[in-house]
Amino acid sequence: MTAVREHVIAELRDRIASLRGSAARQAGCLPFGIAEIDDRLPGGGLAYGALHEFAGGGAGTVDGAAAALFVAGVAARTKGKIVWCLTRPDLFFPSLAQVGLNANRVIFVESDKEEDLLANMEEALSYGGLGAVVGEIVRLPMVASRRLQLAAEKSGTLAMIVRRWRRQTEANDFGQPTASTTRWRVSVMPSEELPVPGVGRGQWLLELMRSRAGECAEFLVGACDDKGRIDIPSRSGDRSNSTGRSRHSG
Template sequence: MNETAVSPTIAELRARIQCLEGRPLRKDEVLSFGVAEMDSKLPGGGLAMGALHEVAGGGADAIHGAAAALFAAGIVARTKGDVLWCLARPDLFAPALTQAGLHHDRVIYVEADREEDVLANFEEGLRFGGVGGVVAELVRLPMTASRRLQLAAEASGTIGIALRRWRRPTEAADFGQPTAATTRWRISVLPSEALPVPGIGRARWLAELIRARAGEAAEFEIGACDATGCISFSPVSADRPDQAGRSRSAG
């Protein structure tokens, strides 16, 4: 059969077979956000699929942590196949993931008693391939462990997200330590979108791209993930106070 005449259905079946066999994806395959202002700041126009990425909340509290989790959920929601979610604390709220586009019937929860086991499950899931993505909730991410995770992701072509969660505020300082992650994100909660009538508008976040390999740091004000895992974009306000309460227009 002429390759150019292959139907979309056949192409999708071939992609699924390739995924199940654990064969690596193309090195240049990326998952775009669908927002030009963000994708243009990322090498290749999106998040590298066969790579490790880090996501953390802008603060050590539960509110910012939840925003980071939903940001991660929206990313893997836009992949194909099941998603492994590795965790040590059984406090993940599945209906919230569904609102961010990650339906419960796609998620395989892998619970462990120790963080070391979460790391081991994370690496095993990435090496296996055959899934849409792997998310792991971690307090610490040592450089050696992150290198192993990055290599596992590269070998299988599976996207991995290290979701940094802390039990106490002092542990948040570990996020400043270097890792082998391809990108590093910090997600902070902003006031919701204003509505013309009384009510609660769409949640909004400040997404800070702290590190991007072969790219530059940037920040974006975005609307939270919708039911398809997609975000919306809005320009950064020049007079919006930063997290320390200072105005951006101040010297």
């Protein structure tokens, strides 16, 4: 009887995985247009209908500004309105415009409590027809992340969480398990040097810390341009291959 039960459970798990895979294929993905990155992601890009998690690294661990700009650049390349949920209205609109996200496309939803923010995100994801739903949050409990993942799957909307902490000790929560499909850390690096004295284009170290059914990796990239696009500087073209981790992440 136990063997039969285990066989039935295994079949159900396979069917559920198949259905999830089918839904993911129907939703599609948003490629970065960089083979070194897209090849690391199942489907060849950032999956629609899924939850993705981002945080700042290095000196920007607490404020998460680079992570927020990276997310804004991703959102800029989607179609439709963007719902951005937050508890601290401190986004600098000109910075969003610099990475291609026009403020006219963004519907900002402010909440006093993170529980309300999560509920607003879930409702926005369930609405459908949006380019992306973004939420800035300190903690992401597993149950809440599962609800967001399910809501994203049903509507096919891109869901992105920006982890912004008020103090360094809160950053330890980033290592806790969540239902996110991918998890990224974004660190500010020295600007790209120009052939003449001046201010070069900003650079980020992108760390793909988790990719469901994929591998971890890291990439030195040029920060988002005014179309939301990143690139890999020519002089560091081999960096992703030399620093990418080959272990599976989930």
